[in-house]
Amino acid sequence: MGSAADVAQVLKVYWALLLGNILEWYEFAIYSFLEPYLETQFFHGSAISTWLGFACTFAARPFGGIVLGLLGDLFGRKVSTFLSICGMVIGTVGQGLVPSYQSGEVAGTIGLVLLVALRLLQGICTGGEIAAVSTYITEVGPKRSLARSMALIGITANVGFLLAQCASFLTREAVGLAAMESWAWRIPFIIALIPGVIATAGRRCIPESQVFLDAKAAADTTSDVSDVGSESVDANSGDAGSQGAARQAVARIKHLVASQWPALLIGIGSVAGVSVLQYGGFLWGNVFLKKHGASPDHLIAAGVTARMLSVVLAPLVAWLADTVGIGWIQLIGASALTLAGLPLFLVQKWMPDSIGVVLAAYGVGYGTIFALVGMIFFLLVVELFPVEVRNAGVGLSYNIGFCFFGGFAPTVFQASLSWTSWGPGWLMSFAGLVSLVTFVISIWLQSAGKAQLQLAHIRPEPYFALPGRTTDSNQMHSDTAKV
Incomplete structure (x- = not known):
């Protein structure tokens, strides 16, 4: 009862963050569902x-992650979340307004350039969005139910994907295929304006993270004492403020890379499985099935099944993470994707027009695995970084991983068919293996005391303790870990 009340309080106060999270994943998914048009x-x-037009958004995400992440570490989580939602709304709605080659060669060329530019803007802003939101939730959520609070991000992400699929399906059903191919493909982009405006207004009113405020106050006190001499010199220069901010940003980046490079690499590898399943298995897979004979009705049924199953299983997975540790969930999920990625793709490839096969493999198979690898993995990444570099660390590692593994997954999946018809399945299993190996290496590094690695800065226990015992490294950090 107490944990349920904790999660309800997070939802009540920070609903605008979660609505923006729905919008973020809707925006990414809607392009893929409209890919044929x-x-x-x-x-x-x-x-x-x-x-590749889809992937260009991901190429911009690491840049947005580090820039908005630094803004969040310097000026507050609230600032970065507000800027990110504004850019996401402009980028998404704008894609529905650009001219296409249907209006002529010149108009089409201009429209293509604008489309790519808007997707780059969308990538920059969403790169900072997920880092800021996940950092926010971990810092304001009670520690005893941290995974259950973080599950709200996974649940709203699934809602965003489901809404995107429903929007594209319902628009086609309402206006017909001919209108969809001509002009109605714009509608799912444009209607994002409504929740975007609501989320933007709501984010102006959310309170700042107290953990950030405490850390900033402590850092300012230290800076005031240690930099008195330098401040008096800077006061004589006309642009001391901007130079100081620039130096501080550069110093933070250098400190982040120099002190947290093991955590950055672990964060990148940890998201391989979920990003490839999300954008290769779900999104590219939907288009692949459509082009190979699956009916739209079957696909919407399979998509709803997968997303709803992940949402229903999320509280159970989160409870397990709060009970036995997020490490166990990562291990089980990555192992499941490694073993099941290839066979789940193959049965869909062989029988794309079978509603039973598509529902079982795409709906139940992908949905169950995603509940394990995709609903609370944010917590695994956020835990890797201390508070002073958390926003930037999450933004950089998460977005590089999603750019490299997830952003290019549809392109590589499509290209792999020319090498072997089993290519996409092998790639999904390989992505699961990357996350699995990354996790095993991270546990070994911490247990062996290598690279001064601390996997859990927020809640050292539970993380990955064997039944009846606690890992030495977790015990070592349990008294010293700081939020």
């Missing part, structure tokens, strides 16, 4: 070029 409108029928 964008392929003809902007990319002259080239599927690979269309998926």
Whole structure:
């Protein structure tokens, strides 16, 4: 009862963060569900070029993660979340307003350039969005139910994907295929304006993270004492403030890379499985099945099944993480994807027109695995970094991982079919193996005291304790870990 009240309080106070999170994942998913129409409108029928347009957003995410992450570490989590939601709304709605080649060659070229520019803006802003939101929730959520609070991010992400699939399906059903191919593909982009405005207004009123405020107050006190001499010199220069901010930002980046490089690498590898399943298995897989005979009705049923199953299982997975540790969830989920990625793809490839197969493999198979690897993995990444570099650390590691593994997954999946018809399945299993190996190495490094690695800065226990015992490294950090 107490844990349920904790989660309800987080939802009540920080609803605007979670609504923005729905919008973020909706924006990424809607492009993929509209890929067949964008392929003809902007990319002259080239599927690979269309998926490269999808991937360009991810190329911008690490930049947004580090820039907005630094802003969040310097000026507050609230600032970075407000800037990110504004950019996401502009980037998404704008994609529904650009001209296409249907209006002529010149208009189409201008529209393609604008489309790419808006997707880059979207990537920059979403790169900072998830880092800020996940950092926010971990810092304001009670420690006893931390995973259950973080599950709200996974649940709202699934809601965003489900809404994107429903929006594309319902728009087509309402106006017909001909109108969808001509102009109605714009509607799912434009309607994002409504929740975007609500989330933007709501984020102006959320309270700042107290953990950040305490850390900033302590850092300012130390800075005031140690930098008195330098401040008196800087006061004589006209642009002392901007120079000081620039020096502070550069110093933070250097400190982050120099002191946290093991955590950065672990964060990148940890998201391999979930990002490839999300953007390769779910999004590219949906288009693949559509092009190989699966009916829209079957696909919407499978998509709803997968997303709802993940949402229903999320509280149980989160409770297990709060009970036995997030490490166990990562181990089980990465192992499941490694073993099941290939066979789940193959049965869909062999029988794409079978509603039973698509529901079982895409709906139940992907949905169950995603509940393990995708609903609370944010906590695993956030835990890696201390508070003074947390926002930037999460933004950099998470977004590099999602850019490299997830952003290019549809393009690589599509290209792999020319090498072997089993390619996408092998790639999904390989992504699961990358996350699995990353986790095993991280546990070994911490247990052996290598690289001064601390996997859990917020809640050292439970993390990955064997039944009946506690890892020496967790015990070592339990008294010294700081939020």
